[in-house]
Amino acid sequence: MPDEVFNLVIVTPETTVYEGQVAKLIAPGIYQDIAILPNHTPLYAQLIKGQIRLTDSTGQVETFTIDGGIIRVKHNHVSVIVGFHGHSP
Numbered sequence: 296m297p298d299e300v301f302n303l304v305i306v307t308p309e310t311t312v313y314e315g316q317v318a319k320l321i322a323p324g325i326y327q328d329i330a331i332l333p334n335h336t337p338l339y340a341q342l343i344k345g346q347i348r349l350t351d352s353t354g355q356v357e358t359f360t361i362d363g364g365i366i367r368v369k370h371n372h373v374s375v376i377v378g379f380h381g382h383s384p
Contacts, residue, residue: 300352301371307379316352338368
């Protein structure tokens with residue numbers, strides 16, 4: 296299972312919004328959505344206002360509405376720093 300998930304942390308300036316093992320992440324990039332899967336190539340990118348959709352290690356889908364932000368992918372660790380609106384399971 297370690298090759299099927301990656302570590303994700305989503306933070307705002309105030310708090311940690313999400314931290315856990317994720318199988319898939321889709322985030323709103325400047326030109327198109329950015330899809331992140333395990334073992335993704337290293338990446339730094341700007342995010343725009345929209346929704347982050349993730350599938351956790353159990354298959355549950357969660358959605359976060361963001362104002363924009365930055366995503367960093369490196370060695371199966373993904374960090375997302377965002378302005379945050381809301382969350383829906």
